[in-house]
Amino acid sequence: MAEEQQEAGRREVVTGVARGARRRAPAHTPARSEISEQTSVGATYVRALMRSQLRAALCALGALALLVGVLPLVFLLPRVASGALVWVVLGVLVYPVMWFIARWYVTRAERNEADFTGLVTDPAEAPGSRGAGA
Template sequence: MSAEPQPVRRPRRETVTGVPRAGRRPPGHTPARSEISEQTTLGHTYVRALMRSQLRAALYALGTLALLVGSLPLLFALPAAAAPHGPGLSPEPFVWAALGFGVYPVMWLVAHGYVRRAERNERDFTGLVEGR
């Protein structure tokens, strides 16, 4: 009598499905969008937080621009006071080159950084409101 090995039976696989995650909300939780549209205290807090973050981004950009561009008169005064002016030597070409070619890229970079930060703030706020 030879004993043949019995095949191992695997349990049948089942797929369990449920309500999609986007449709689930904790009980008793109202969406932030309705809080904002109904002008509740929580909605007011959400909007104030967005406004505060946008103001912070604007003040940071303004401070950076004021620091970089506002210090140019001091920078221009240093070579004029330190360098002896001989025939044909004048700081005006340097001043015009710095104003013409140096300021605009700095302003563009600060503005670009501000716009990216403001869009990120709005995207985060939208994600908060929509529950993403």
């Protein structure tokens, strides 16, 4: 009878692989290792980032050159050539436009870098994401 109670009270313990021992993704994603090993694919990734940053910089520079380059032509017009208006345009109105151009450039550059980072990082490492088991 004691044996029957032991068998009836006995439970099976099912164990699995410990969480820390599960197979994890490699420390470097393939894109990141391509870049760190300086392969042709990695160089293509970096070149694409540099190209997009250069495109943003040239657009900002072009907008700034257009803004500042057109002003002397506008001041050649007889009606606009009054001294007070020239000083207001040069001293006050140009700076907010330059600020918007600079702000656009910084936002675009940060977006380019975020896109590049998203390309080379593992989705499991992304901020705010958690693994399936957590």
